[in-house]
Amino acid sequence: MIRAVLFDVGGTLHEVHHSPELETSFCQRLLDLLSAHGIALPITAAELAPRLHENAEGYKHWSEQSRLELPGAKIWSEYYLKEFHLSEELLSPMAEELSWMYDAVRVENVPRPHMRETIRTLHDEGLKIGIISNIISATFVPRLLEDYGIADMMSCVIMSSTAGVRKPDAAIFEKAAAECGVPCGEMAYVGDTLSRDVLGCRNAGVALSIQISNPSMAHRDTAFIGTGLAPDVLIHDLAEIPGIVHAFNKR
Structure with missing residues (x-):
């Protein structure tokens, strides 16, 4: 679940x-x-x-x-x-x-389509929402979440800048799980890379790994092509996530 x-x-x-x-x-x-x-x-x-x-x-x-x-x-x-x-x-x-x-x-940061609506939907359905980010700044993510109007929905915001450890290390996922009060085996994680996000999910035993397509980051994952490492689900729009979580929980 x-x-x-x-x-x-x-x-x-x-x-x-x-x-x-x-x-x-x-x-x-x-x-x-x-x-x-x-x-x-x-x-x-x-x-x-x-x-x-x-x-x-x-x-x-x-x-x-x-x-x-x-x-x-x-x-x-x-x-x-x-x-x-x-x-x-x-x-x-x-x-x-x-x-x-x-x-x-x-850089210019452009919000993904349906980002706010998707997070609001998941939150309103009773799911805990959080962030795990590799980032050198301690203030960028909190300020961004405020700007995006989603800060109040976060149960945890875990950043490598304050945790001292980066994805794909299991420890940063385990820290997030502990702060959310949910074990990794009852958590879904959404990221855009194999090398950090999908591998991190596998290392930590995250129940559901969702990768959103991001061709601009493909060069970071070349070493993993052909290794068999793959997300549980590949998506192209954040709006797909609620349906994926519903289907998983029905199983």
């Missing part, structure tokens, strides 16, 4: 759109913020954008291997801005704002 439905955020609740203009604009805001704190970097926004992307990919690779999330100041010091040799102590006062900007300003 499914008693809780939990969601990923980026790629699931909303689609994430990238553009060179957004990345350069973000880098300029980053440089301006650092400058306001007395840190002037010898680089332009246009020059910083590709370097930051490469450094972020390096951190993503490390975190996916270790399944750990470092504190924000350490991420910016040792990975994202590593060429500039800025200490954690120096970056600490602005680390959270930088981390929030990374997901709020660097």
Whole structure:
């Protein structure tokens, strides 16, 4: 019996759109913020954008291997801005704002169709609703849920930035289950990747793994093609979820 439905955020609740203009604009805001704190970097926004992307990919690779999330100041010091040799102590006062900007300003987040209606329907049917998100910011997800008008429906909001562990590690799913008061075996999880979401469900013994199609993230899952790893259900619209949960519970 499914008693809780939990969601990923980026790629699931909303689609994430990238553009060179957004990345350069973000880098300029980053440089301006650092400058306001007395840190002037010898680089332009246009020059910083590709370097930051490469450094972020390096951190993503490390975190996916270790399944750990470092504190924000350490991420910016040792990975994202590593060429500039800025200490954690120096970056600490602005680390959270930088981390929030990374997901709020660097990209455009466009809510998925039927997102609010689907979550409202599930909540009103008595199911517990929650979030499990790999995210370097501690404030991005709570602020987003408020903006989307769904914060009041959440029984738990678990982020790697505060949990210190990332999907697909079972521990982050188990933490969410404990906060919701529902075992993983009575939980459904909706995400957009095999490598983090579906694998995480399998690792934690989540009862129902639902993957929403997201072609822009397919490159993250190439290592899992042909391995047999697959969601219980593949969907293309969040509005499909209530019917899937009903069918599962009838079984």
